[in-house]
Each structure stands twice: as C-alpha cells, then as structure tokens.
Amino acid sequence: MTRKIVLDIKALRKEKNMTVSDLANRLNKxxxxxxxxxxxxxxxxxxxxxxxxxxLGLSINYVVFNSERNTLSVRGLTVKQIQLLLGIIDEISDEEH
Known part of the structure; x- marks a missing residue:
C-alpha cells in the first residue's frame, strides 16, 4: 500500500507537551x-x-477525517491491521463518490 497520511504533527506533539527532541527520541528519528x-x-x-x-494517541478517525467523533483507536493494532483498516476506509469512500 502506498497511501500516505498528512498530519499536523506539531499540533499533536504540543498537545502532549513534547518537544521536537522528545518526539525524535521516541521515534528514533x-x-x-x-x-x-x-x-x-x-x-x-x-x-x-x-x-x-x-x-501521540492517534485514532483512525482523527487521521482520516481530522475528527475525534466516534473515535476508533488503533492502539495495539499492527501495521498490517492499520493498512487493512485504511483500505476499507478507501473502499467505503470510493463507493460514496
């Protein structure tokens, strides 16, 4: 899957009271x-x-819709499971258009 996600990482980081260095260290970046x-x-x-x-405690709803309504947490899911969820969301979005 080649899908990329755009996030306001700076805002999300600041909500968690993290510095750039804190986040970089935690991500090993x-x-x-x-x-x-x-x-x-x-x-x-x-x-x-x-x-x-x-x-940062992101949810699929936040990532896809920039909203926390009806939040579905991806905490504990594998990368493969997240990819499958995003694929399902893409299919649903395509059907609606």
Missing amino acids: SVFEIKVWEDNGHKVSIKDLDSLHRI
Whole structure:
C-alpha cells in the first residue's frame, strides 16, 4: 500500500507537551526529520503512523477525517491491521463518490 497520511504533527506533539527532541527520541528519528515533517506538511508513512499513534494517541478517525467523533483507536493494532483498516476506509469512500 502506498497511501500516505498528512498530519499536523506539531499540533499533536504540543498537545502532549513534547518537544521536537522528545518526539525524535521516541521515534528514533533525527530532530531535523521531525522538523521537516512539521514545517513542510510532510506525509507520514504507515510505518511511522504506527509509531505515532502509540506516542501521540492517534485514532483512525482523527487521521482520516481530522475528527475525534466516534473515535476508533488503533492502539495495539499492527501495521498490517492499520493498512487493512485504511483500505476499507478507501473502499467505503470510493463507493460514496
């Protein structure tokens, strides 16, 4: 699956009172990479999304719809399971259009 997700990582990080360094360390990434994500609206891979959802408490609803209504948490799901959910969401979205 090549789908990429765009997140407001800076806002999410700040909600958790984390510095760029804190997030970089927790993700095992460089501070520079996190700043690129934040400053350029970098797209986040499914693999990074899996790590981010654990650290920042993201839900599928927030990621897909930018909303916490009827939240479905991805906490505890594998990358493969998250990919399957996103595939289902894509299919539903395609059927609605």
